Amino acid sequence: MNMNIHIIGAGSLGLLYAGKLASSGCRVTLWCRSEEQADMLKASGITIEEGTSRHKRMDSSSLTVCTLSSFAERGAAADADYLFLMLKQQGIEDLAARVLAPYGQDHRRLICYQNGTGHLERLQELLPAWTLYAAITTEGAKRTSLVSVLHAGRGTTTIGKFMPEQDSASPVSEGNDENELVKQLNRAGFEAFLSNEMDVMIYRKLLMNAVINPLTALWRIPNGELLSSPERVRLMQQLYDEGIAVYKAGGIPYGSRLWEWIVAVCQSTSGNTSSMLKDVMDSRTTEVAWINGSIVGLGRKYGIAVPTHELIVQLIEGMNT
Incomplete structure (x- = not known):
């Protein structure tokens, strides 16, 4: 069964997922913020660059492009499976x-593919x-134009149902549609999984982003160059150690071999420009x-000082004032 997927956001990940899913036969609707980008995508399609090759990923029968301003008049995604x-x-x-x-x-x-915490509850x-x-993904993607994206590093995509705190004790079942979604993602070339332990994955990804993204933004370097000197690695370790101290104080689950995973992500996305660097x-x-x-907020909650993270927030926020 080919699913009907609507993707809100045509940034790097939006283009990557839309192009690959449409190419695999999935019906995809991509919702853009700007008329300019929507018009360009309708005219030229999505180009995904992988290594030295360029693959056009648009089939008019499987990819539709719309602007968010037309969400209501175009049916409000009523036909979407997800x-x-x-x-x-x-x-x-x-x-x-x-x-x-x-349409609630x-x-x-x-x-929800967002970084950080707190947004799911809201x-x-x-x-x-x-x-x-x-959804937690470590796919490396860099938008190179309004209609093209560089697939800068392969990763994994883990998806799990959000369970409000009062329901967190209830077991999470894997429905047929959820399994079919993962199969669809795998057919499109993503390494995708379902998980009943998304709290672990969320906090692992949070600390990974907190270690990698701001330092690439401050030093204006791709991910892999973080590992190029002992001084850079030492500051990464400092951010990591503060985060782990907070997690331990709060009893927050983060799995095993997290530092090794962070280093592996830097290596697998070595040429990638982090989203925070791109924003800066x-x-x-x-x-x-x-x-x-x-x-920082968790540190205050559990009484753990995180001065390096506090400084990082001030430095990054001070760059674009």
């Missing part, structure tokens, strides 16, 4: 309240009738408040 929310943290609450909430009485399934408040999923270079607001800021 909606992928691939916008960054800033602005997603406004989008949920303004664009998605009017319908049963919809929203897969989205559930805004969309109480929707079923929310967390484009003078946009970064996600540091939701990434390192989340570590």
Whole structure:
């Protein structure tokens, strides 16, 4: 069964997933913020660059491009099996309240690809009738134009149903549709999994982002160059150690061999420009408040000092004022 997937956001990940899913036969609707990008995608399709090859990933029978301003008049994604929310943290609450909430009485399934913490709880408040999923991906992607994306490093995608705290003791079942979604992602070339332990995955990804992203933004380097000197690795380790101290104090699960995983992600996405570096270079607001800021907030909650994360937040936020 080829699913009907709607993707909100045509940034690097949005283009990558839309192109690969459409190429695999999945029906995809890609929702863009700008008319300019939508018009360009309709005219030329999506190009995915992998290594030295360039693959056109558009078939008019499987990929539709629309603007978010036309969400209501184009049916509000009523035909979607799943909606992928691939916008960054800033602005997603406004989008949920303004664009998605009017259709909150319908049963919809929203897969949230945001970094950081706290957004799922807020989205559930805004969309109480929707079923929310967390998605954690380590795919490396860099948008090279409004219609093209460089697949800078292969990773994994883990998806799991969001369970509000009061329901967290209940077992999470894997429905047929969820299994079919994972199969569809695998057919499209992604290494995808379902997980009943998304809290572990969320906090692993949070600390990974808190260690990698702000340092690449401050030093203006791709991910792999973080490992090029002992001084850089030492600061990575300092951020990591503070985060682990917070996790241990709060009893927050983070699995095993997290440091080794962070290093492996730097290596597998060595040429990738992190989203935070891209935001800084484009003078946009970064996600540091939701990434390192989340570590700072947890440190205050559990009485653990995290001075390096506090400094990182101030440095990054001071770059674009």
